Amino acid sequence: MAPKNPDSRTIKVGSRGSALALIQDEVVIGRLKANSPDLEFQIDTVRTRGDADQTSRLAGMGLGIFVKELEQELLDGKLDIAVHSLKDMPTQLADGLVLGAVLSREDPRDVLVNRFGCSLEELPEGSKIGTSSPRRAAQLKMYARQVEVVSIRGNVETRLRKAQGEEADGAILAAAGLIRLGLQDQVTEYLSAQRFVPPPGQGILAVEARADDYRMLELLNAINDSNTRYEATAERAFLARLGGGCSVPVGAYARCVEDNIIMTIFMSSEDGENNFTDKIQGLKHDPLQLANDAYLALVERGGAELVAAARAAQA
Numbered sequence: 541m542a543p544k545n546p547d548s549r550t551i552k553v554g555s556r557g558s559a560l561a562l563i564q565d566e567v568v569i570g571r572l573k574a575n576s577p578d579l580e581f582q583i584d585t586v587r588t589r590g591d592a593d594q595t596s597r598l599a600g601m602g603l604g605i606f607v608k609e610l611e612q613e614l615l616d617g618k619l620d621i622a623v624h625s626l627k628d629m630p631t632q633l634a635d636g637l638v639l640g641a642v643l644s645r646e647d648p649r650d651v652l653v654n655r656f657g658c659s660l661e662e663l664p665e666g667s668k669i670g671t672s673s674p675r676r677a678a679q680l681k682m683y684a685r686q687v688e689v690v691s692i693r694g695n696v697e698t699r700l701r702k703a704q705g706e707e708a709d710g711a712i713l714a715a716a717g718l719i720r721l722g723l724q725d726q727v728t729e730y731l732s733a734q735r736f737v738p739p740p741g742q743g744i745l746a747v748e749a750r751a752d753d754y755r756m757l758e759l760l761n762a763i764n765d766s767n768t769r770y771e772a773t774a775e776r777a778f779l780a781r782l783g784g785g786c787s788v789p790v791g792a793y794a795r796c797v798e799d800n801i802i803m804t805i806f807m808s809s810e811d812g813e814n815n816f817t818d819k820i821q822g823l824k825h826d827p828l829q830l831a832n833d834a835y836l837a838l839v840e841r842g843g844a845e846l847v848a849a850a851r852a853a854q855a
Contacts, residue, residue: 550580551756554610554622557585558695561623563720564745568623571643571763579759584619586610611637614748620756622748626741626772627714631780633748640749640760642769646716648743648793650676650736652729653703653718654710659729660684663710670699670708674810678789679736680712681812700726712736716743737791737806737817740775744768767796770827774803777831782807788850792834799824805834807846816843 551572555565562583569581588609610622611634626642633639652660654667663669663684670692671677677689692702696717703711712731718724747763749756771794778792791806801824808815818837822830839847 549578550582551620551759552618553581553583554613554619555583555585556588556610560696560717560721561585564625565623567720567745568621568641568643568747568763572759575762576759584613586613608634611748614750620749620753621760624746624748626744626746626776627739629741629746629748631776636751637748638751638757639746639769640757641747641764642772643745643747643763644765645768645771646743646745647719647730648738649715649733650712650731650738650742651715651718651727652710652712652731653700653726654728655704656709657728660731663687667710668708670703670711673712673739675739675789675791675806676712676736678808678810678812678815679806682808682815683735696721696723714738714742733793734804734819737804738793739790740779740792741772742793744772746772767824770794770796770801770824774801774822774827774830774834777828778803778805778834781831781835782847783851788846790850794827794830796824801827801830803830803834805838807838807843807850809846809849814846816841816846 553565553569555561565583573579586609607624607629613619614622615634615636621640654663660683663686665686667687668690669680669687670690672691672693680687680689690708692699692707692711694702696713699711699713702708715730718726747760749760774794775792779790782790789808789810792803794801794803800821802819802821804819806817816838818841820830820834820837822833
């Protein structure tokens with residue numbers, strides 16, 4: 541049993557230490573304080589494996605590299621909640637932890653930034669475009685064959701600097717991070733989520749808590765966005781059906797439309813040559829069935845080899 545916080549009014553919030561992570565903390569804290577203005581908050585930053593290792597290929601490190609240390613602090617009772625970008629979270633949480641809230645989604649799209657100030661199609665032949673994501677790399681190879689894809693890592697500010705000629709001529713990043721940092725003016729093109737399908741959970745902030753911390757779960761329930769949770773559940777369940785920690789290019793973007801969810805899925809080989817995109821619709825209140833239908837569509841319509849490759853990569 542994790543020790544109780546001796547100061548019941550002060551909630552300890554776990555976070556990575558980047559500027560974006562701290563802004564995301566303030567978003568969550570602002571929502572909680574709006575409902576319970578008497579609460580006090582303390583942000584404790586935790587250095588994760590993904591933050592410490594800036595040289596390894598992200599795709600080879602697996603989902604959870606920005607999460608596990610925070611989860612351990614939660615389980616040890618050193619934190620009351622942890623704030624994450626949902627796209628960084630593994631589909632299987634650590635035993636004893638739950639998603640207490642998912643907040644309403646920010647812009648889910650990827651964006652292009654580049655030193656030429658042009659669109660993807662207008663990038664000069666041989667331009668170097670940076671990303672550490674196999675999905676983004678594959679989609680670049682599909683839609684911008686004239687560019688060279690190069691690997692860049694770092695926080696948003698670092699990647700923006702590297703993309704201005706230091707290591708690349710441009711980069712693909714998540715719109716949500718730039719918006720939260722107030723850096724929208726850096727965007728040269730917003731990329732369609734139907735074409736450049738984002739990863740499960742992109743644009744969503746998630747708050748993790750202990751499953752037995754009923755007081756905290758009650759507070760978090762008040763800031764949970766039900767439609768975003770349905771969408772996130774469908775996207776993450778689809779990823780889980782593929783094996784849960786895909787290091788091959790995969791995307792899923794769901795949106796609620798009245799009583800239904802419409803989900804666009806994407807999967808491809810790393811070179812983008814063997815690719816699959818489809819749109820699946822199901823009932824909003826049964827996101828797990830929708831995820832299963834999406835998985836079956838992928839397999840039945842020619843994606844079996846891609847699924848086998850994804851699972852082999854995790855073996």
